[in-house]
Structure formats: C-alpha cells, structure tokens
Amino acid sequence: MIIRHETPQDYFATEHICRDAFWNLYFPGAHEHYVLHRMRKHKDFLPELSFVLEIDGQIAGGIFFTRSRIIPRSADAKPVPAVSFGPVFIAPEYHRRGLGRMLISHAIEKAKQAGHKAILTLGYPYHYSPYGFTGGKKYGISMADGKFYQGLLALPLQEHALDGISGYVQFSDVFDINPQEAEEYDKKFPPKEKLVLPCQAEYEKACTLLDETRY
Numbered sequence: 001m002i003i004r005h006e007t008p009q010d011y012f013a014t015e016h017i018c019r020d021a022f023w024n025l026y027f028p029g030a031h032e033h034y035v036l037h038r039m040r041k042h043k044d045f046l047p048e049l050s051f052v053l054e055i056d057g058q059i060a061g062g063i064f065f066t067r068s069r070i071i072p073r074s075a076d077a078k079p080v081p082a083v084s085f086g087p088v089f090i091a092p093e094y095h096r097r098g099l100g101r102m103l104i105s106h107a108i109e110k111a112k113q114a115g116h117k118a119i120l121t122l123g124y125p126y127h128y129s130p131y132g133f134t135g136g137k138k139y140g141i142s143m144a145d146g147k148f149y150q151g152l153l154a155l156p157l158q159e160h161a162l163d164g165i166s167g168y169v170q171f172s173d174v175f176d177i178n179p180q181e182a183e184e185y186d187k188k189f190p191p192k193e194k195l196v197l198p199c200q201a202e203y204e205k206a207c208t209l210l211d212e213t214r215y
C-alpha cells in the first residue's frame, strides 16, 4: 500500500474509484468525480495536501483538499484561512480495513506540518470524530445561514487556532457545480445503475440535524 500524490496518468482511475465510492450514496448516481475533475484546475486546489492510495499498482482511494475560510461575524475582523477535504473515498471493496484512516491521518499530518490552522469539512461525525473533529459549533463556526449543523466538522491543527473565532464557513466555489454538466461528464464512464436507496433518505435527514452538544 502506497500513499502518494496523484499524477495526470491516474486521473481517470481516481475519478472512476471516486464515482464507485459515492455512487447512489447521497442520491441516485454521483457527482463527486465531476467535482474532482474540476478541482484539479481550480485556484483553491491544494495539490500538496491531496493524495491517492495505491494497492498493488492500482488506485484504491483518494483525498483532495481545497482552501476554505471562516468569515467572522464581527465586521472589523479578517477572514481566517482554513483548509477542507472532500471528496475522500476508498474503493468499496476495501472499506472498513483501516485504509481510510491511514489516508486521512496522513493528509491531516501533512496539513499540520504545512502550518495550516484548521480543517473544516462536511460529513457524518462518526467518520471524522476518530481524528479529533468536533462540531464547528464548539468554535462558534456555523454554515452561511448561521446555523450549527452536526455535519459541519472542525479540527484545529495548532493549539488555540480556533479559539475566539466566531463566524461562518465559506467553502471553495469549486463545489458549486451544474448538475447537468456533471451528468454529461458521467457519460465518460461505463454505465452504472442509479438506484433509490435508504442511505439517501438518511443523508437528507442528516443534512438538517442541528448540533445540540454543549461544548
């Protein structure tokens, strides 16, 4: 197993695995491979923090980072730079064998070494609490609508890096995709069946859950 930077020769294989990992997870089909395709050329992309995981010479996962920032609620304070990951994925046949943990831990360590202050991401808390992520609420960080959702997760990379910050997160606009363009891009890949699955309803519900934790 090797964790390394992606090269242009890997692009199709990485996107293929990304598509498989997210397929039918949030809705019938997936758009993450299209996001990834756009991300590599985007000004917010952080190639030095983005990695693929290779097993026996084949891509089996990836993690991709972009710049994000916290916009303080007080008008005279400056935006606080942060970094964010997503998509992160492991090929479905390798799930729950510790590979995601290795990949995510590796990237977190590199982000820390590079001097970044904090990581903000969206996801299920059970995926990221093992790395020390908590709700953004702990640091007064909300989504743009001012609400503290369970799915907004924060990890300071330096001591006190997020202390005293109160604001909302602004992720890269690379995630603002046109769904029709994503569907068109998907035609580059072999046809795959779109299904309505219970995990999609779970995701819809999870997106609205507020963080009620008293930190």
Ligand SMILES: CC(C)(COP(=O)(O)OP(=O)(O)OC[C@H]1O[C@@H](n2cnc3c(N)ncnc32)[C@H](O)[C@@H]1OP(=O)(O)O)[C@@H](O)C(=O)NCCC(=O)NCCS
Binding pocket: 021, 022, 025, 088, 089, 090, 091, 094, 095, 096, 097, 098, 099, 100, 101, 102, 122, 123, 124, 126, 127, 128, 130
């Ligand atoms: C999320 C993902 C990258 C995790 O990769 P993985 O290799 O399966 O994860 P690991 O085996 O390293 O698990 C690490 C820990 O994360 C947590 N975890 C991972 N998947 C979980 C799941 N389905 N349910 C609950 N906890 C989970 C557990 O704490 C796990 O440790 P444990 O197995 O000792 O209990 C992988 O499941 C994936 O690609 N999923 C589809 C895409 C996706 O959901 N990406 C994240 C978007 S937010």
